[in-house]
Amino acid sequence: MAHLLSSSHMGRTFPPTTDGFRPGSPALMALLPKSLHMHTRRAPHKGLIFRRSNAPTRRCTTVYAPPSQEARSGSLRTSSSKPKRVMVIGGDGYCGWATALHLSKKGYEVAIVDSLIRRLFDHQLGLSSLTPIASIHDRLRRWMSLTGKSIQLHIGDVCDFEFLAEAFRSFEPEAVVHFGEQRSAPYSMIDRSRAVFTQQNNVVGTLNVLFAIKEFAEECHLVKLGTMGEYGTPNIDIEEGYITITHNGRTDTLPYPKQASSFYHLSKVHDSNNIAFTCKAWGIRATDLNQGVVYGVRTEETAMHDELSNRLDYDGVFGTALNRFCVQAAVGHPLTVYGKGGQTRGYLDIRDTVQCVELAIANPAKPGEFRVFNQFTEQFSVNDLASLVKKAGAKMGLDVQAISVPNPRVEAEEHYYNAKHTKLIELGLQPHLLSDSLLDSLLNFAIRFRDRVDTAQIMPSVSWKKIGVKPQTVAA
Numbered sequence: 001m002a003h004l005l006s007s008s009h010m011g012r013t014f015p016p017t018t019d020g021f022r023p024g025s026p027a028l029m030a031l032l033p034k035s036l037h038m039h040t041r042r043a044p045h046k047g048l049i050f051r052r053s054n055a056p057t058r059r060c061t062t063v064y065a066p067p068s069q070e071a072r073s074g075s076l077r078t079s080s081s082k083p084k085r086v087m088v089i090g091g092d093g094y095c096g097w098a099t100a101l102h103l104s105k106k107g108y109e110v111a112i113v114d115s116l117i118r119r120l121f122d123h124q125l126g127l128s129s130l131t132p133i134a135s136i137h138d139r140l141r142r143w144m145s146l147t148g149k150s151i152q153l154h155i156g157d158v159c160d161f162e163f164l165a166e167a168f169r170s171f172e173p174e175a176v177v178h179f180g181e182q183r184s185a186p187y188s189m190i191d192r193s194r195a196v197f198t199q200q201n202n203v204v205g206t207l208n209v210l211f212a213i214k215e216f217a218e219e220c221h222l223v224k225l226g227t228m229g230e231y232g233t234p235n236i237d238i239e240e241g242y243i244t245i246t247h248n249g250r251t252d253t254l255p256y257p258k259q260a261s262s263f264y265h266l267s268k269v270h271d272s273n274n275i276a277f278t279c280k281a282w283g284i285r286a287t288d289l290n291q292g293v294v295y296g297v298r299t300e301e302t303a304m305h306d307e308l309s310n311r312l313d314y315d316g317v318f319g320t321a322l323n324r325f326c327v328q329a330a331v332g333h334p335l336t337v338y339g340k341g342g343q344t345r346g347y348l349d350i351r352d353t354v355q356c357v358e359l360a361i362a363n364p365a366k367p368g369e370f371r372v373f374n375q376f377t378e379q380f381s382v383n384d385l386a387s388l389v390k391k392a393g394a395k396m397g398l399d400v401q402a403i404s405v406p407n408p409r410v411e412a413e414e415h416y417y418n419a420k421h422t423k424l425i426e427l428g429l430q431p432h433l434l435s436d437s438l439l440d441s442l443l444n445f446a447i448r449f450r451d452r453v454d455t456a457q458i459m460p461s462v463s464w465k466k467i468g469v470k471p472q473t474v475a476a
């Protein structure tokens with residue numbers, strides 16, 4: 001696909017991508033350890049198993065890490081209502097990695113499913129995480145050596161149903177947390193091929209997960225990461241998934257209207273519709289977590305060792321607002337406020353992402369229920385965030401300035417915004433609210449790694465209006 005082959009976009013030059021770095025390609029395969037001791041969960045003593053799917057279009061690899069002694073003996077179930085085996089799709093990514101470790105620490109038996117395509121995007125676009133991140137294999141080995149807990153690893157693409165089916169058959173998940181999507185709005189707006197890729201990857205991947213649940217694990221609870229961006233910015237309060245409307249004298253409770261504002265956000269709306277339909281038609285149990293913008297980098301588990309570090313994106317394609325601003329402040333770059341800066345959204349600390357997912361798993365939806373939770377803890381405008389970072393920077397002796405840059409997106413820059421977010425609180429969420437100390441530690445973190453910042457990646461480079469059919473590939 002064109003998106004896998006292009007090496008640059010928006011007129012900027014990026015390092016060439018070797019086509020050998022596709023998931024399952026020889027170059028990527030070479031990154032896999034040659035002598036991992038791998039077992040299936042049901043045949044722990046049969047020795048090394050290393051499967052390559054024969055899927056014609058999307059090649060993939062399945063690797064099984066050995067279950068720990070405790071997990072095999074079933075002693076990790078913490079309460080009878082808690083699902084024990086949780087598959088974390090997208091478990092090598094920003095939210096997924098932190099969540100996989102958190103669930104493993106809490107006693108769940110965890111399997112990560114990931115195609116590692118997020119790492120490929122970095123190679124394609126010449127981006128890298130502010131924090132150095134270890135390979136998924138080194139991460140898992142380090143986790144095992146520190147905690148004695150093993151996490152299974154299945155490397156492959158959930159759009160390849162044969163691969164996904166094998167992962168389901170062998171792991172038999174009781175809950176699936178699905179983070180495994182292309183999650184950047186700007187990435188989906190680079191060019192036609194990235195728009196098409198985003199919708200194919202996300203919609204087909206989620207459809208495959210739904211079919212896998214129906215076929216192999218019908219009791220399994222799907223916890224799907226959606227986004228608050230599905231709702232857009234209506235001039236009325238945003239409810240949690242549903243709204244009761246009286247129209248021409250009749251009343252009904254209907255899905256809350258969706259007004260997505262990028263091909264990425266639209267892929268999430270399509271996912272939500274497909275999930276809602278299969279709950280109704282097949283009795284699938286699902287929770288759609290409409291997540292706000294996540295900030296922060298450390299969780300209790302990822303802070304245990306440098307090799308467990310999470311990624312922190314600061315670039316104009318994958319970086320999210322507060323994370324970007326902290327890195328900009330650390331390197332003395334003016335904070336890039338898009339347009340008027342009145343854009344208001346829900347935000348949450350990554351420590352709350354992992355907490356919310358655990359709460360959703362521990363309190364599963366009923367068969368046939370399509371539950372929607374708005375997963376964020378506080379609302380801020382972009383101008384609010386800029387002021388907070390300026391203030392925190394000043395305390396540390398940093399001269400932080402903010403500038404308004406032309407808004408590359410098509411969005412309201414001043415608007416009403418009031419979104420409900422009570423359901424996770426009712427389940428027991430104890431929010432980590434954005435505080436001075438958190439901003440200090442994020443800024444300190446950014447300062448610690450500021451030598452790794454490529455300032456050329458800071459300005460927004462993808463325009464919603466200029467997207468075209470031509471692949472954005474300028475030769476190096």
Ligand SMILES: NC(=O)c1ccc[n+]([C@@H]2O[C@H](COP(=O)([O-])OP(=O)(O)OC[C@H]3O[C@@H](n4cnc5c(N)ncnc54)[C@H](O)[C@@H]3O)[C@@H](O)[C@H]2O)c1
Nearest residue numbers: 090092093094095115116117118157158180181183225294
């Ligand atoms: N980060 C945020 O602020 C934020 C906000 C709202 C919602 N979300 C949602 O949370 C989820 C996770 O976001 P993130 O920031 O961790 O993203 P991320 O890009 O860091 O992680 C996504 C992971 O999924 C994997 N993946 C993608 N497509 C796959 C496929 N077809 N098969 C297997 N693996 C695949 C990637 O390799 C990556 O490791 C996404 O669905 C995103 O839409 C994130």
